Amino acid sequence: MRYGIIGTGNMGSMLINAFISSGAVDANDVTIYNRTRKKAEWIQNQFKEITVANSVKDVVRESEVVFICVKPHDYKDILSQCSPNASQCLVSITSPVAVKDLENITSCQVVRTVPSITNRSYSGVSLFTYGDRVSDFYKDELHSIFSHISKPVVIEEESIRSASDIVSCGPAFISFLLENMISAAQEVGGMSKEKATQLTEEMMIGLGTLLEKRIYTLPELMEKVTVKGGVTGEGIGALEDHIGDLFLEMFKATHRKHKEDKRTIQL
Numbered sequence: 126m127r128y129g130i131i132g133t134g135n136m137g138s139m140l141i142n143a144f145i146s147s148g149a150v151d152a153n154d155v156t157i158y159n160r161t162r163k164k165a166e167w168i169q170n171q172f173k174e175i176t177v178a179n180s181v182k183d184v185v186r187e188s189e190v191v192f193i194c195v196k197p198h199d200y201k202d203i204l205s206q207c208s209p210n211a212s213q214c215l216v217s218i219t220s221p222v223a224v225k226d227l228e229n230i231t232s233c234q235v236v237r238t239v240p241s242i243t244n245r246s247y248s249g250v251s252l253f254t255y256g257d258r259v260s261d262f263y264k265d266e267l268h269s270i271f272s273h274i275s276k277p278v279v280i281e282e283e284s285i286r287s288a289s290d291i292v293s294c295g296p297a298f299i300s301f302l303l304e305n306m307i308s309a310a311q312e313v314g315g316m317s318k319e320k321a322t323q324l325t326e327e328m329m330i331g332l333g334t335l336l337e338k339r340i341y342t343l344p345e346l347m348e349k350v351t352v353k354g355g356v357t358g359e360g361i362g363a364l365e366d367h368i369g370d371l372f373l374e375m376f377k378a379t380h381r382k383h384k385e386d387k388r389t390i391q392l
């Protein structure tokens with residue numbers, strides 16, 4: 126299978142790196158293109174067999190599966206330069222562009238796969254929404270390569286915002302909260318930032334491993350750590366008193382932005 130990647134920023138480069146280094150895809154089968162050519166050439170320095178194309182059109186001509194890895198407002202620019210045919214599969218990786226809308230303006234097969242930065246370590250989830258025209262052949266192929274780097278999960282259009290918030294925005298949200306925890310450990314506990322960061326990172330790795338091994342669920346973890354009359358209970362109490370609508374407001378904000386993007390994105 127020949128793969129094309131248009132846009133080699135954070136996500137495009139992450140996918141190229143993860144697919145090739147995990148053995149899911151052979152670098153000889155990959156053609157890439159980026160507006161700023163240097164970025165694509167930098168990736169080619171790591172994977173010599175990759176082809177750097179001169180245009181969007183060239184990537185599409187060379188590929189059976191074409192990933193669009195640009196920001197949603199740049200889709201129009203890309204789609205105006207290429208028209209993949211009915212035997213090709215277009216893969217969009219952004220949530221505000223609906224699969225149906227892409228199907229309406231193209232004749233190719235369409236899939237949306239929202240990845241996550243966690244896929245770089247061959248972990249976490251990739252969210253799949255299939256268009257009506259996509260063949261079992263492409264479904265199987267995409268499921269297979271994404272299984273090397275993630276747990277593919279099918280998600281219906283109505284749930285895409287909340288699902289992306291958890292799977293793809295989640296690493297940024299949780300990192301933000303942990304950075305706050307580190308600052309507070311410095312301020313209240315007098316700990317150095319370096320030490321608090323080291324402890325936090327190791328705690329997160331341990332927590333992830335407990336979950337990965339299915340040793341405890343999240344509610345079980347809370348129960349096991351919260352010793353009756355102990356300090357965790359005091360800490361949880363303080364969190365309950367102050368958390369307020371924190372996560373409700375976060376989801377409301379992302380849903381607002383999603384709606385606004387959908388209203389203003391032109392294809």
Ligand SMILES: NC(=O)C1=CN([C@@H]2O[C@H](COP(=O)(O)OP(=O)(O)OC[C@H]3O[C@@H](n4cnc5c(N)ncnc54)[C@H](OP(=O)(O)O)[C@@H]3O)[C@@H](O)[C@H]2O)C=CC1
Nearest residue numbers: 132133134135136159160161194195196197199219240293
């Ligand atoms: N970041 C994340 O964790 C996730 C992102 N996504 C989705 O991935 C997409 C890309 O995000 P991200 O990688 O973070 O963004 P980046 O800004 O890092 O990358 C976008 C890339 O697209 C290139 N580009 C823009 N316009 C064109 C064009 N006309 N032709 C060729 N290349 C072009 C840019 O080139 P140039 O170098 O010239 O600027 C840039 O390298 C978004 O749609 C986002 O929603 C999905 C899941 C997670």
Ligand SMILES: O=C(O)[C@@H]1CCC=N1
Nearest residue numbers: 219220221289293294
């Ligand atoms: O389209 C999305 O939902 C993803 C999440 C992070 C950036 N873009």
